Amino acid sequence: MRTLYHYPMHPGCRAVRLCFAEKKLKLREIVIDPWNPDEKFQSLSAEDVPPILTDLTKSGSVTIVGTQTLCEYADESSGRNPLMPGERHDRAEVRRLTTWFGQRFDHEVNALILPEKLETVFIGGTPDPDALREGRAALRDHMSYMTWLLSIRDGLAGPAFTLADIMASAHLSCLDYLGEVSWREFPAVKEWYQTIKSRPSFRPLLADRLPGIRPPQHYGDLDF
Structure with missing residues (x-):
C-alpha cells in the first residue's frame, strides 16, 4: 500500500494527491504537523519535509521524496489518464x-x-x-x-x-x-x-x- 505523508495546505502535497487521484491509484494519507513532525516522519528521509511517499515494490519498500518526483512517479505507475504529453x-x-x-x-x-x-x-x-x-x-x-x-x-x-x-x-x-x-x-x-x-x-x-x-x-x- 502506498502511504503519503502530507500537509493539507501544502501546494506540493496537494499536487501529489491530485496526481494519484487522476491516475485512480489507491493512496493511504497520513497528515503531519509541519511545525512539530513526529519521529517516525523524520526518520523517513533526510529531506524531512512533505510530501513523502512510501511504496511497497517487488524489490521491497521504497521512500520517494519531492513534489515533481512524486507526480511523475504517479503518472508512470499507471497508463490511465496520462499527465505528460507524448512528444x-x-x-x-x-x-x-x-x-x-x-x-x-x-x-x-x-x-x-x-x-x-x-x-x-x-x-x-x-x-x-x-x-x-x-x-x-x-x-x-x-x-x-x-x-x-x-x-x-x-x-x-x-x-x-x-x-x-x-x-x-x-x-x-x-x-x-x-x-x-x-x-x-x-x-x-x-x-x-x-x-x-x-x-x-x-x-x-x-x-x-x-x-x-x-x-x-x-x-x-x-x-x-
Whole structure:
C-alpha cells in the first residue's frame, strides 16, 4: 500500500494527491504537523519535509521524496489518464511550468503569504503587512501570465490536461482557501480553475478544513 505523508495546505502535497487521484491509484494519507513532525516522519528521509511517499515494490519498500518526483512517479505507475504529453518538446513545456510554480511562484507568492496567514494562527504573532503586500502583488503578476497562456492554449501547457494544470491549481487552491485570489480580476483563469475544480480528483481538496481557519464560502462552490 502506498502511504503519503502530507500537509493539507501544502501546494506540493496537494499536487501529489491530485496526481494519484487522476491516475485512480489507491493512496493511504497520513497528515503531519509541519511545525512539530513526529519521529517516525523524520526518520523517513533526510529531506524531512512533505510530501513523502512510501511504496511497497517487488524489490521491497521504497521512500520517494519531492513534489515533481512524486507526480511523475504517479503518472508512470499507471497508463490511465496520462499527465505528460507524448512528444518530448511538449513534456519540456509541462516541466517548465511545473518548475515555474514549484520554484518561482512558490518563492514569490507562497513564501510571503502562506506563512503569514497560517503560522500566525497556529504559532502566534501578527501577519507582516509588507510581506502580504509583496506576495499579493506577485500573485497578480503570475495570474496575468496565466491569463496570457490561456489566451493561446486550452490548458496551461497545451490542449490537453497535464501536470502543469495540476501543479498550478494546487497552488491556487491553497491561496483560495485563505481568500487570497481575486478571481474577478482574472476571468480566464477563473474559468480554467472552475473546470479543474469540477474534476472528481479535486473533491478531497475541497473537503479539507484547518482548525481555526474557515475558507470563504465560494471555496467549495463549483460555480463560484
